[in-house]
Amino acid sequence: MAKEEVTLQAGVLQQCPNEGKSMRDDVVWDQKRTDLDALPCLAPKIIGMIGGKWKLFFLQVLIFQGTKRFGELRKSNDGNTQTMLTNQLRALVADGLMTRKFYAEVPPKVEYSASANGLALEPVFTSMHVWWENRVNEN
Template structure:
């Protein structure tokens, strides 16, 4: 028998799944950054996100690629050239990330009011 609490739990689990894909300090920023200059090279991303470490950037990009949000194209040249772009699934996240950003701005505005 399904209860109201079990439906709420399933809904929260789905939301947790979403945040496993786009959560974290850098993923939403990476998605927006890649969208704004698609395709993006690794070095460009590293320069534009000045506080991210190379290790963290590599890990976040690998996870986004694994989850089907971005795709990577490797060119066989020396030095190696790698470009990242959003997949169709990744592009579908842009309005969601924008909505979260709008919510955050409104929340910060409410927080500052007495």
């Protein structure tokens, strides 16, 4: 791609460099760039963090209902196994979207909360809710 100066507008759909996938350049708010190939494709990173069968569900529970114990999260959705739940929660903690607090008690107690990064996703969940309501009302 030519090294010409281009002003990117927020919300303009672009191609991800070298991947042929679309991305929104909302993260680049009217900044001047000299090389569009330098733009990262964030979609795979975002999907890696919040993708998965139950990650969004557990994030939504913790964001809107607050801190929950492991057993409460397991009971909140009957479609998951203990192993799956453990793996999903570990991934969310590792990605910094959730915090885990262990209490050395008998029996052991573990609590999960949305981290500051996780809580920052609240507007995304609200937008998805509004989108769904608009979609249902159209039909």
